[in-house]
Amino acid sequence: MKLKSSINFSKIENEGVLFNTANGSIYSLNEIASQIVEYLPIVNSVDEIAEKLQSEYDAERKEIISDINEVILYMKEQGFLEE
């Protein structure tokens, strides 16, 4: 799973921003969503993202996985991701 080539991710003053080059729209991401997007190119599964996030946040694994799934579902619905 990765960002489509038409979707660009930037970090601007610690804020994650997705930019859709096909229609010019932008989406601001919260801290967790930004980190998930940053991990996408280097991991192979939701579990791997969860592992990385768990090492940084003091939260239940179940809660983290739920957050990741929510972000990924949103990004799929928006058409930002491709397999």
Next chain:
Amino acid sequence: MILYTEKTKNKNIMFIIPPLTELYPNSVDDADEVDIVHPPLGVLYLSAYVKAQGYKTFVYDSLIKKLELKEIELIINKNQINVVGITSMSANYEKALEIAAFVKNMGCIVIVGGAHASSAYKKVVSSPYIDVAIIGEGEVPLMNLLSAINQEQVINNIQGIAFKEDDEIVFSGQAPRIHDIDSLPLPDYDSIDMEPYIALQSLGLISSRGCPNNCLFCSSKNIWGHQAIFRSAKSVIQELDYFDEKFKYRGKELIFYDDNLTLKKERLFKICDLMIEKDYQFHWKCMSRIDTVTSNMLIKMKQAGCYSISFGIESANNETLFRINKQITTDDIQKVIRMCSDAGIIFHGYFMIGFPWETRENFMETIEFIRTHPEIEASLSILSPYPGTDFYDNREIWDIEIEEVWNKFNHLTSVIKSKNYSSSEIYTAFSTYLLYEERKHNNETQKQHQF
């Protein structure tokens, strides 16, 4: 070469305007999110011109409605159409090709015109689905072509076209410009559904064709050459009268689509005086150049209903302005910002990043200029190196690579690979600008709600 068709000969022609990919809406419902949808005036001019010569035209406008090939098939069959003209810019050329393939397979002769065909005709006529490309101003070449098709005459002597003959690409040479553009019939507004455009208040007119300047990134010269040709003030007012009478358009938004409305001062003053006298109460905007406006002119334009002028600024860096042959400086820009402010007219600037020599710092310099001038409206775009421009034709000299995927020539995508910046740097800069605009807009909306 003679263009034959198996179909019954007649004087019916169909024009198709392809959608502009994701930038344009696919239905009227989406249109309010897009402020660049306006009637396809280029095609409407062509339709009016050939109608005046006895042709019957069918215009399929998918700027404002969803493209349905089945519907096109029905229109072609029902009206025994044998010639289809498709207009295209670079960004929607792939869509134009898809339509061309469809109508070619129905046995139609396919003619393609517009900015992309004018600039990249060699590639365009290399397609097996396209018979002829029209280069530049379309009226006369199209009319001559239609006559030749109907009379089964050779097309080789018709100026302003390109085609493929025995695997060779033939370009017949530029057709002379039409000098008396007052003599052209008004755009054929009856050929499309104008209601959505009226609802969007996106009616406008072209009061001159072409631009004498030679900005390095601009492909206007490929269509019009370097000469601007003007309609008289009287002719412009005739079209405004038509809007008023036919569309009950008095008091609404209007756009002048000229490359530069303020090029000929005397004519502009006449137009403004007549607009004031007629009391249309249009709220109108136009495009101009920094070096062609004066304070008096702006005051007069304001009196005639002008509320916003778009200027091609491009960069806040003087070296870049010099290198793109813009022939203005940042001091000139600042001066006109003040003049517009004094006249009560919105200064809208078109800015651009991604010139081959630019660096991340240069991008941010331009964005900083926008951020430090909250009184102006700005539109930033990423350079699309159109065919026929110096960047496209001389890419080796500029030391760049160009990704020739036409739907990426949308001013939002970086198709240039330069040694001076990475795609990540340009997109980060662009996103910074978009964030700024979003926050500015949100603040303004909040302020409006407070009052």
